[in-house]
Amino acid sequence: MKRRSLKLLSLSVVSMLLVGSLVGCSQQKESTTTATKKLGMVISTLNNPFFVSMKDGAEKKAKELGYTLVVLDSQNDSAKERSNVEDLMQQGVTAIIINPTDSDAVKNSIQVANDKKVPVITVDRQANGGDVVCHVASDNVKGGSMAADFILDQLKTKSDIKIVELQGIPGASATRDRGAGFHKVVDGKANVKVVASQAADFDRQKGLSVTENIIQATPAFDAVFAHNDEMALGAVKALKAANKNVIIVGFDGNKDAVDAVNSGDMAATIAQQPDLMGSMAVDNAVKVTKGETVPKQIPVELKIVKK
Numbered sequence: 001m002k003r004r005s006l007k008l009l010s011l012s013v014v015s016m017l018l019v020g021s022l023v024g025c026s027q028q029k030e031s032t033t034t035a036t037k038k039l040g041m042v043i044s045t046l047n048n049p050f051f052v053s054m055k056d057g058a059e060k061k062a063k064e065l066g067y068t069l070v071v072l073d074s075q076n077d078s079a080k081e082r083s084n085v086e087d088l089m090q091q092g093v094t095a096i097i098i099n100p101t102d103s104d105a106v107k108n109s110i111q112v113a114n115d116k117k118v119p120v121i122t123v124d125r126q127a128n129g130g131d132v133v134c135h136v137a138s139d140n141v142k143g144g145s146m147a148a149d150f151i152l153d154q155l156k157t158k159s160d161i162k163i164v165e166l167q168g169i170p171g172a173s174a175t176r177d178r179g180a181g182f183h184k185v186v187d188g189k190a191n192v193k194v195v196a197s198q199a200a201d202f203d204r205q206k207g208l209s210v211t212e213n214i215i216q217a218t219p220a221f222d223a224v225f226a227h228n229d230e231m232a233l234g235a236v237k238a239l240k241a242a243n244k245n246v247i248i249v250g251f252d253g254n255k256d257a258v259d260a261v262n263s264g265d266m267a268a269t270i271a272q273q274p275d276l277m278g279s280m281a282v283d284n285a286v287k288v289t290k291g292e293t294v295p296k297q298i299p300v301e302l303k304i305v306k307k
Contacts, residue, residue, distance in 0.1 A: 038068045039285050040088035041097040041278075042081055042109070044125070046073040048202070048230060049254045050274050051099065054123065057275030058097065061282040069282065076169070076201075078105035085109045089116050095285040100125045103173040119288045123281040124274075126173040133288055136281045136298045140174050143270040143302050144181025144225075147249045150268050150304060151223045152185065152192065154247050161222055164214055165197040166207055166235060168227040175199075178227045178251060195221050200231045207234025215242050223247035229257035229269055236265045253305055261305055268306040276300055 041058055043051050055071050062069035070091060074081035078101050088096055089112060096113050098120060100106035106122075107129025113120045114131045121134045155161045163186065168175035179197075186192045196214045200206040207226060211234060214221075223246055224239075226232035232250030239246060250257045253271025260266040277300050284294045 037066060038070065038091065038093050039095050039097065039282065039289075040085075040091070040093035041069055041071045041099075041281075042074055042084045042088070043071060043099045044074050044081075044101040045076045047075070049256065050228070050230075050252045050272070053254070054099065054274040054278040056278065058278030058282045060275075061279040065282070065286050067282070067286060074101050076101050078102050078108070081106065082109040082112060085112045089113065089118065093118065094289045095119045095121065097121045097123055097281045097285055098127070099123050100127055100172070102169065102171045103128045103176075104171050106130070119285070121281050121285050121288070123277055124174060124272075128173075134284050134294045134296060134298060136277055136284065136300065138272045138277070138300050138302050140177035141181035141184070143251055143272075144178040144183075145185050146181075146270050146302065146304055147178075147225050147251065147268075148182045148185035150306070151225060151247055151249055152189075154267065155222055158222065159191055161192045162195045162220060163192065164211070164218070164221050164224045164235075165194055166210060166224060166226040166231040167197060167199040168202040168231070170199050172202075175202075175227055182225055200226070200234065202228045202230055204230040204234040207231030208238050209234075211235040211238035212242075215239070215244065221246060223249070223267075226250050228252050229254045232257060232266060232269070233260060236260060240265075253303075258305055261307055264307065268304055271303050271305045273300055 046052055059069050072084040074084055081101050103126055106127045110120050110127055110130025119133045122132050123136045126135055195218050198210050200210040224235050229250035229252040232248050233256055235248055247267045249267055250269040253269050257269040287294050
Protein backbone atom coordinates (compact mmCIF):
# COMPACT_ATOMS: atom_id res chain seq x y z
CA MET A 1 0.00 0.00 0.00
CA LYS A 2 2.81 2.38 0.94
CA ARG A 3 4.66 1.51 -2.27
CA ARG A 4 1.59 2.25 -4.35
CA SER A 5 1.10 5.61 -2.58
CA LEU A 6 4.75 6.50 -3.15
CA LYS A 7 4.46 5.50 -6.81
CA LEU A 8 1.36 7.65 -7.26
CA LEU A 9 3.07 10.56 -5.49
CA SER A 10 6.13 10.21 -7.75
CA LEU A 11 3.95 10.21 -10.87
CA SER A 12 2.11 13.27 -9.60
CA VAL A 13 5.38 15.14 -9.00
CA VAL A 14 6.69 14.20 -12.46
CA SER A 15 3.44 15.37 -14.05
CA MET A 16 3.63 18.67 -12.24
CA LEU A 17 7.23 19.16 -13.33
CA LEU A 18 6.32 18.39 -16.95
CA VAL A 19 3.40 20.83 -16.90
CA GLY A 20 5.60 23.49 -15.32
CA SER A 21 8.25 22.90 -17.93
CA LEU A 22 5.73 23.17 -20.77
CA VAL A 23 4.23 26.36 -19.30
CA GLY A 24 7.74 27.78 -18.90
CA CYS A 25 8.56 26.98 -22.53
CA SER A 26 5.27 28.53 -23.64
CA GLN A 27 5.92 31.70 -21.66
CA GLN A 28 9.48 31.90 -22.94
CA LYS A 29 8.29 31.49 -26.50
CA GLU A 30 5.59 34.12 -25.98
CA SER A 31 8.13 36.50 -24.41
CA THR A 32 10.57 36.00 -27.27
CA THR A 33 7.84 36.58 -29.84
CA THR A 34 6.75 39.78 -28.08
CA ALA A 35 10.34 41.02 -27.90
CA THR A 36 10.96 40.42 -31.59
CA LYS A 37 7.79 42.35 -32.47
CA LYS A 38 8.92 45.61 -30.85
CA LEU A 39 9.94 48.63 -32.94
CA GLY A 40 11.41 51.93 -31.78
CA MET A 41 10.64 55.42 -33.06
CA VAL A 42 12.63 58.54 -32.15
CA ILE A 43 10.93 61.82 -33.11
CA SER A 44 12.67 65.21 -33.18
CA THR A 45 9.87 66.86 -31.18
CA LEU A 46 6.31 66.14 -30.15
CA ASN A 47 5.73 69.84 -29.52
CA ASN A 48 4.56 70.17 -33.12
CA PRO A 49 1.25 68.93 -34.61
CA PHE A 50 3.03 67.63 -37.71
CA PHE A 51 5.14 65.16 -35.75
CA VAL A 52 2.24 64.21 -33.48
CA SER A 53 0.34 63.22 -36.63
CA MET A 54 3.37 61.24 -37.80
CA LYS A 55 3.47 59.40 -34.46
CA ASP A 56 -0.27 58.66 -34.65
CA GLY A 57 0.06 57.20 -38.15
CA ALA A 58 3.01 55.05 -37.06
CA GLU A 59 1.22 53.75 -33.96
CA LYS A 60 -1.90 52.89 -35.94
CA LYS A 61 0.09 50.89 -38.51
CA ALA A 62 2.13 49.10 -35.82
CA LYS A 63 -1.05 48.02 -34.04
CA GLU A 64 -2.53 46.86 -37.34
CA LEU A 65 0.55 44.70 -38.00
CA GLY A 66 0.65 43.32 -34.45
CA TYR A 67 3.79 45.17 -33.36
CA THR A 68 4.59 47.20 -30.26
CA LEU A 69 5.93 50.67 -31.10
CA VAL A 70 7.93 52.58 -28.48
CA VAL A 71 7.96 56.31 -29.33
CA LEU A 72 10.48 58.67 -27.69
CA ASP A 73 10.70 62.47 -27.97
CA SER A 74 14.12 64.08 -28.60
CA GLN A 75 12.85 67.58 -27.75
CA ASN A 76 14.93 68.99 -30.64
CA ASP A 77 18.12 67.99 -28.78
CA SER A 78 20.71 65.81 -30.54
CA ALA A 79 22.14 64.57 -27.22
CA LYS A 80 18.65 63.54 -26.09
CA GLU A 81 18.18 61.83 -29.45
CA ARG A 82 21.25 59.67 -28.90
CA SER A 83 20.18 58.71 -25.36
CA ASN A 84 16.76 57.78 -26.75
CA VAL A 85 18.38 55.41 -29.24
CA GLU A 86 20.53 53.89 -26.49
CA ASP A 87 17.36 53.40 -24.40
CA LEU A 88 15.67 51.59 -27.29
CA MET A 89 18.70 49.34 -27.70
CA GLN A 90 18.27 48.32 -24.04
CA GLN A 91 14.60 47.57 -24.72
CA GLY A 92 15.50 45.14 -27.49
CA VAL A 93 13.78 46.71 -30.49
CA THR A 94 14.37 45.00 -33.82
CA ALA A 95 14.34 48.19 -35.93
CA ILE A 96 14.46 51.94 -35.29
CA ILE A 97 12.69 54.75 -37.11
CA ILE A 98 14.38 58.12 -36.63
CA ASN A 99 13.09 61.58 -37.49
CA PRO A 100 16.40 63.46 -37.07
CA THR A 101 16.76 66.65 -35.07
CA ASP A 102 19.77 67.52 -37.24
CA SER A 103 20.87 65.72 -40.39
CA ASP A 104 24.57 65.88 -39.47
CA ALA A 105 24.38 65.20 -35.73
CA VAL A 106 22.02 62.22 -36.14
CA LYS A 107 24.82 60.04 -37.52
CA ASN A 108 26.08 59.59 -33.94
CA SER A 109 22.68 58.22 -32.91
CA ILE A 110 22.49 55.98 -35.97
CA GLN A 111 25.93 54.58 -35.21
CA VAL A 112 24.61 53.32 -31.85
CA ALA A 113 22.02 51.23 -33.71
CA ASN A 114 24.51 50.22 -36.41
CA ASP A 115 26.88 48.86 -33.75
CA LYS A 116 24.07 46.62 -32.46
CA LYS A 117 23.14 45.53 -36.02
CA VAL A 118 19.67 47.08 -35.62
CA PRO A 119 18.34 48.46 -38.95
CA VAL A 120 17.54 52.17 -39.14
CA ILE A 121 14.88 53.94 -41.21
CA THR A 122 14.82 57.74 -41.38
CA VAL A 123 11.62 59.70 -41.93
CA ASP A 124 11.02 63.28 -43.13
CA ARG A 125 14.62 64.47 -42.58
CA GLN A 126 17.61 62.65 -44.00
CA ALA A 127 20.80 61.62 -42.21
CA ASN A 128 24.18 62.77 -43.51
CA GLY A 129 25.96 59.69 -42.20
CA GLY A 130 25.50 56.25 -40.71
CA ASP A 131 24.00 53.16 -42.31
CA VAL A 132 20.33 53.80 -43.15
CA VAL A 133 18.37 51.11 -44.96
CA CYS A 134 15.49 53.31 -46.07
CA HIS A 135 14.38 56.96 -46.09
CA VAL A 136 10.68 57.91 -46.16
CA ALA A 137 9.95 61.55 -47.03
CA SER A 138 8.17 64.04 -49.21
CA ASP A 139 10.15 65.61 -52.05
CA ASN A 140 11.09 68.74 -50.11
CA VAL A 141 12.93 70.29 -53.05
CA LYS A 142 9.83 69.96 -55.20
CA GLY A 143 7.70 71.38 -52.38
CA GLY A 144 9.91 74.47 -52.12
CA SER A 145 9.58 74.99 -55.85
CA MET A 146 5.79 74.58 -55.63
CA ALA A 147 5.67 77.31 -52.98
CA ALA A 148 7.78 79.69 -55.09
CA ASP A 149 5.73 79.03 -58.23
CA PHE A 150 2.52 79.75 -56.32
CA ILE A 151 3.86 83.05 -54.91
CA LEU A 152 5.10 84.24 -58.30
CA ASP A 153 1.80 83.33 -59.94
CA GLN A 154 -0.11 85.31 -57.29
CA LEU A 155 2.14 88.33 -57.86
CA LYS A 156 2.53 88.04 -61.63
CA THR A 157 1.16 91.54 -62.28
CA LYS A 158 3.85 93.16 -60.11
CA SER A 159 7.05 94.35 -61.76
CA ASP A 160 9.07 94.27 -58.52
CA ILE A 161 8.48 91.29 -56.18
CA LYS A 162 9.99 91.20 -52.69
CA ILE A 163 9.85 87.97 -50.67
CA VAL A 164 10.79 87.05 -47.09
CA GLU A 165 12.01 83.51 -46.37
CA LEU A 166 11.68 81.96 -42.90
CA GLN A 167 14.13 79.06 -42.70
CA GLY A 168 13.85 75.98 -40.50
CA ILE A 169 16.49 74.51 -38.20
CA PRO A 170 19.97 75.08 -39.69
CA GLY A 171 21.46 71.70 -40.59
CA ALA A 172 18.14 69.90 -41.06
CA SER A 173 17.73 68.36 -44.53
CA ALA A 174 14.17 69.73 -44.75
CA THR A 175 15.56 73.26 -44.29
CA ARG A 176 18.20 72.73 -46.94
CA ASP A 177 15.91 71.02 -49.46
CA ARG A 178 12.89 73.31 -49.12
CA GLY A 179 15.15 76.32 -49.39
CA ALA A 180 16.92 74.85 -52.42
CA GLY A 181 13.64 74.24 -54.24
CA PHE A 182 12.41 77.73 -53.43
CA HIS A 183 15.63 79.44 -54.59
CA LYS A 184 15.76 77.29 -57.72
CA VAL A 185 12.65 79.13 -58.89
CA VAL A 186 13.18 82.69 -57.59
CA ASP A 187 16.93 83.19 -57.95
CA GLY A 188 18.07 84.83 -61.18
CA LYS A 189 14.73 86.45 -61.93
CA ALA A 190 15.26 90.17 -62.57
CA ASN A 191 12.01 91.27 -60.94
CA VAL A 192 12.23 89.01 -57.85
CA LYS A 193 14.29 89.66 -54.74
CA VAL A 194 14.51 87.75 -51.45
CA VAL A 195 14.81 90.73 -49.10
CA ALA A 196 15.27 88.69 -45.90
CA SER A 197 16.14 85.06 -45.19
CA GLN A 198 16.38 84.13 -41.52
CA ALA A 199 16.11 80.95 -39.41
CA ALA A 200 13.13 80.55 -37.07
CA ASP A 201 13.84 76.89 -36.26
CA PHE A 202 10.44 75.48 -37.36
CA ASP A 203 8.93 77.14 -34.25
CA ARG A 204 5.75 79.27 -34.13
CA GLN A 205 6.94 81.67 -31.44
CA LYS A 206 10.27 82.15 -33.23
CA GLY A 207 8.37 82.66 -36.48
CA LEU A 208 6.51 85.47 -34.75
CA SER A 209 9.57 87.18 -33.26
CA VAL A 210 11.74 86.81 -36.40
CA THR A 211 8.96 88.25 -38.57
CA GLU A 212 8.53 91.17 -36.15
CA ASN A 213 12.25 91.91 -36.49
CA ILE A 214 12.09 91.68 -40.28
CA ILE A 215 9.13 94.08 -40.39
CA GLN A 216 11.19 96.61 -38.41
CA ALA A 217 14.29 96.21 -40.60
CA THR A 218 12.65 95.64 -43.99
CA PRO A 219 9.07 96.94 -43.94
CA ALA A 220 8.39 96.59 -47.69
CA PHE A 221 7.73 93.04 -48.93
CA ASP A 222 4.96 91.19 -50.75
CA ALA A 223 5.14 87.60 -49.57
CA VAL A 224 6.49 85.24 -46.92
CA PHE A 225 7.58 81.66 -47.60
CA ALA A 226 8.00 79.74 -44.36
CA HIS A 227 9.71 76.34 -44.38
CA ASN A 228 6.92 74.99 -42.18
CA ASP A 229 3.40 75.90 -41.05
CA GLU A 230 4.36 76.65 -37.46
CA MET A 231 6.63 79.50 -38.57
CA ALA A 232 4.02 80.65 -41.09
CA LEU A 233 1.40 80.87 -38.34
CA GLY A 234 3.82 82.90 -36.22
CA ALA A 235 4.31 85.22 -39.20
CA VAL A 236 0.52 85.57 -39.55
CA LYS A 237 0.30 86.93 -35.99
CA ALA A 238 3.19 89.38 -36.49
CA LEU A 239 1.83 90.68 -39.78
CA LYS A 240 -1.69 91.11 -38.38
CA ALA A 241 -0.31 93.15 -35.48
CA ALA A 242 1.55 95.35 -38.00
CA ASN A 243 -1.53 95.67 -40.25
CA LYS A 244 0.41 94.27 -43.19
CA ASN A 245 -1.44 92.32 -45.88
CA VAL A 246 1.00 89.99 -47.65
CA ILE A 247 0.90 86.51 -49.16
CA ILE A 248 1.94 83.83 -46.65
CA VAL A 249 2.78 80.29 -47.75
CA GLY A 250 3.68 77.54 -45.31
CA PHE A 251 4.73 73.93 -45.63
CA ASP A 252 3.32 70.72 -44.06
CA GLY A 253 -0.45 71.09 -44.29
CA ASN A 254 -1.20 70.80 -40.57
CA LYS A 255 -4.74 71.48 -39.32
CA ASP A 256 -4.06 74.99 -37.98
CA ALA A 257 -2.52 76.00 -41.30
CA VAL A 258 -5.37 74.56 -43.37
CA ASP A 259 -7.81 76.46 -41.13
CA ALA A 260 -5.73 79.63 -41.68
CA VAL A 261 -5.88 79.09 -45.45
CA ASN A 262 -9.66 78.64 -45.33
CA SER A 263 -10.04 81.82 -43.25
CA GLY A 264 -7.77 83.80 -45.56
CA ASP A 265 -4.98 84.37 -43.04
CA MET A 266 -2.62 82.25 -45.16
CA ALA A 267 -2.62 81.99 -48.94
CA ALA A 268 -1.48 78.36 -49.13
CA THR A 269 0.41 75.50 -47.55
CA ILE A 270 2.37 72.77 -49.26
CA ALA A 271 0.72 69.77 -47.64
CA GLN A 272 2.64 66.72 -46.61
CA GLN A 273 0.93 63.63 -45.21
CA PRO A 274 2.73 63.04 -41.91
CA ASP A 275 0.38 60.27 -40.79
CA LEU A 276 1.07 58.41 -44.04
CA MET A 277 4.81 58.99 -43.61
CA GLY A 278 4.69 57.43 -40.14
CA SER A 279 2.60 54.54 -41.41
CA MET A 280 4.93 53.85 -44.36
CA ALA A 281 7.99 54.02 -42.10
CA VAL A 282 6.54 51.34 -39.80
CA ASP A 283 5.40 49.20 -42.73
CA ASN A 284 8.91 49.18 -44.18
CA ALA A 285 10.55 48.68 -40.77
CA VAL A 286 8.48 45.51 -40.38
CA LYS A 287 9.52 44.34 -43.86
CA VAL A 288 13.18 44.89 -42.96
CA THR A 289 12.86 42.87 -39.74
CA LYS A 290 11.45 40.02 -41.82
CA GLY A 291 14.48 40.09 -44.10
CA GLU A 292 12.70 41.70 -47.05
CA THR A 293 14.43 44.19 -49.32
CA VAL A 294 12.98 47.73 -49.31
CA PRO A 295 13.73 50.78 -51.53
CA LYS A 296 16.42 53.19 -50.32
CA GLN A 297 14.10 56.15 -50.99
CA ILE A 298 10.31 56.10 -50.57
CA PRO A 299 8.54 59.29 -51.73
CA VAL A 300 5.29 60.51 -50.17
CA GLU A 301 3.05 62.66 -52.36
CA LEU A 302 2.72 66.44 -51.82
CA LYS A 303 -0.21 68.69 -52.66
CA ILE A 304 -0.89 72.42 -52.42
CA VAL A 305 -3.78 73.56 -50.23
CA LYS A 306 -5.19 76.93 -51.24
CA LYS A 307 -8.55 78.65 -50.94
